[in-house]
Amino acid sequence: MIVTTTVAELSVALNEARRSGHSIGFVPTMGALHNGHLSLVRDSKVRSLFTVVSIFVNPKQFNNSEDLKNYPRTIDSDLKLLSEAGCELVFLPNEDEIYPVGFNSYIELELGNLNRVMEAQFRPGHFEGVVSVVYRLFELIQPDFAFFGEKDYQQLLVVKAxxxxxxxxxxxxxxxxxxxxxxxxxxxxxxxxxxEAAQEAAEIFVALSKVRDHMLASGRQWSQSAVYSIFEKHLKSRTHQLTIEYFLIADQRDLSPATPDTPPDELRAFTAVYIDNIRLIDNMKIF
Structure with a gap:
């Protein structure tokens, strides 16, 4: 496995891969890797011949300085996991490599509703930072495929745009x-x-499942207020440590608030919850 820290080193390694006729798969991460990240790497290994993983904690997508400060950094274990997963190249840049002097990090991209609801509403500037770093990484790596997890569903739609x-x-x-x-x-x-907090945080999934079960049984006879009540009631009955920041049934195509007239196949539940001052997000497809 090749580990590069500069744009120049990255370019040399990618040019060699392309000369060998390899298709390139790319998995952008901020490190602190887990099996979710490794599932992206495994899929890249299936679809492409040369997998690149970046590890860069992007300061521009944090609207909370404490969140940035406390974000886990586990480079040694990350590299071990990636080597074991068969990753061909890791790009491990510092901030100056991603945002060099004179680089214009503002990318004009009309996101419409995606930049008004949920993560955008509660983390101002977050998606501007995501767009900046993904644009820069795509520009540098020029992959054939790029892999993103559905847990960060709103981010996935932003990246697609x-x-x-x-x-x-x-x-x-x-x-x-x-x-x-x-x-x-x-x-x-x-x-x-x-x-203890991890055990209690698992109730987020249980609550989402209860909402899904209710909506499956109700057909089109559901409302935002009723499903919010189901979600909130379950969390309050199991723990007093979880605080709901948002919960919404949305049309997964553009994240507009769903109604009973939204096509059932497009319904998805989204939430952000705090526990011990740690923010967790999740979502679940309804049908």
């Missing part, structure tokens, strides 16, 4: 959320949870 406008040659591949046996969605932030 970015690719459509600027990188139509890149195929964006969504990968289903990977969960622990108790249903908790894998997240780098889970590393900060105590054992």
């Amino acid at each position: 970015l690719a459509r406008k600027f990188f139509p040659q890149i195929t964006i591949v969504p990968i289903p959320t990977v969960r622990q046996s108790n249903g908790l969605a894998l997240s780098s932030r889970n590393k900060r949870l105590t054992k």
Whole structure:
């Protein structure tokens, strides 16, 4: 496995891969890797001959300085996991390599509703930072495929919009959320949870499942207020540590609030929840 830290080293390695006729798969990460990230790598290994993983904690997508400061950094174990997974190249840049002096990090991209709801609403500037770093990484790596997890579903839609406008040659591949046996969605932030908090956080999945079961049984006879009540009631009945930041049934095509007239196949539940001052997000397809 090749480990590069500069754009120059990255370019040399990629040019050699292309000369060998290899298709390139790309998995962008912020490190603190878990089996969810490795599922992206495994899919890349199936679809492409040369897999690149970037590890860069992007300061521009954090609207909370404490969140940035506390974000887990586990480079040594990350590299070990990637080597064992068969990754061909790791790009491990510092901030100056991603955002050199004179680089204009603002990318004009009309996101419409995607930049007004949920993550965009509660993390101002977050998606501007995501667009900046993904644009830069796509520009540098020029992959054939790029892999993103559905846990960060809103981010996935943002990246698809970015690719459509600027990188139509890149195929964006969504990968289903990977969960622990108790249903908790894998997240780098889970590393900060105590054992007790991790057990309680699993109730997010249970509550989402109860909402899905209610909607499946109700057909088109459901309302946002009723399903919010089901979600909230379950969490409050199981723990007092979880605080709901948002919960919404949305049309998964553009994340507009869903109604009973929304096509059932497009319904998806989204939530962000705090536990011990750690923010966790999750989502679940209804039908």
